[in-house]
Amino acid sequence: MNIDISEVANLPSRFGNFKVKAFKEGQKEHLVIYKDVLDDVPIVRVHSECLTGDAIGSMKCDCRDQLEYALKMAQEINGMVIYLRQEGRNIGLLNKINAYALQDKGLNTVEANHQLGFRADERTYEIVTYILHHFGIKKIKLLTNNPDKINSINDIEIVQRVPIIMEANKHNKDYLNIKKEKMGHLL
Numbered sequence: 001m002n003i004d005i006s007e008v009a010n011l012p013s014r015f016g017n018f019k020v021k022a023f024k025e026g027q028k029e030h031l032v033i034y035k036d037v038l039d040d041v042p043i044v045r046v047h048s049e050c051l052t053g054d055a056i057g058s059m060k061c062d063c064r065d066q067l068e069y070a071l072k073m074a075q076e077i078n079g080m081v082i083y084l085r086q087e088g089r090n091i092g093l094l095n096k097i098n099a100y101a102l103q104d105k106g107l108n109t110v111e112a113n114h115q116l117g118f119r120a121d122e123r124t125y126e127i128v129t130y131i132l133h134h135f136g137i138k139k140i141k142l143l144t145n146n147p148d149k150i151n152s153i154n155d156i157e158i159v160q161r162v163p164i165i166m167e168a169n170k171h172n173k174d175y176l177n178i179k180k181e182k183m184g185h186l187l
C-alpha cells in the first residue's frame with residue numbers, strides 16, 4: 001500500500017477538541033479524528049463516508065446519528081474515529097444516487113445495489129489496520145453494529161464490541177430492518 005500521511009493538526013469541533021491526521025490512499029483521502037491522549041485500549045469507530053447522511057442530514061439512513069454518537073464518545077473517553085471515504089458502501093456517490101432512484105421505485109437497498117451490478121456491500125477495511133498500526137495501537141474496543149467489520153480488521157485485537165443504539169425514524173425504519181435481516185447487522 002502506498003499511503004501518504006499528513007501532519008497532525010488541531011480540530012476544535014462542536015464535539016470538543018480533537019487532533020486530525022489525513023491518510024491518502026490512491027484517490028481516496030481518509031481522515032482520522034482522535035484525542036491527543038488515547039485510552040490504553042481506545043474505543044474506535046470506523047465510519048464510512050455518507051455525504052447525503054453526514055453532510056445533508058438525510059433521513060434515509062442513520063449515518064449522521066452514528067457519526068455524531070461516535071464523535072461524542074471519542075471525545076468523552078479518549079477514542080478515535082476513522083472516517084473512510086468509501087461513499088455509498090463503496091459504490092461512489094453517482095451509483096448511490098442511482099440506487100436511491102431505484103429505491104424510489106420500490107426496491108430495497110440490497111436489491112437496488114444488485115440491479116446496478118454491485119454487491120450489497122463493497123467496502124474494505126485493510127487501511128484500518130494500517131492506520132491503527134501507524135498510531136501504535138494493538139488493542140481496541142470497536143464501536144459497531146456490523147459483525148463484518150470485526151472480521152475484516154486483521155492484526156488488531158478487538159477486546160470488546162460496543163454497540164451503537166439508535167432510534168429509527170419513519171424514513172429509515174425499513175432500511176434499518178434490511179440491515180438487520182439481510183446484512184447481518186446486530187441491531
Ligand SMILES: [Zn+2]
Nearest residue numbers: 050053061063
Ligand atoms: Zn448514510
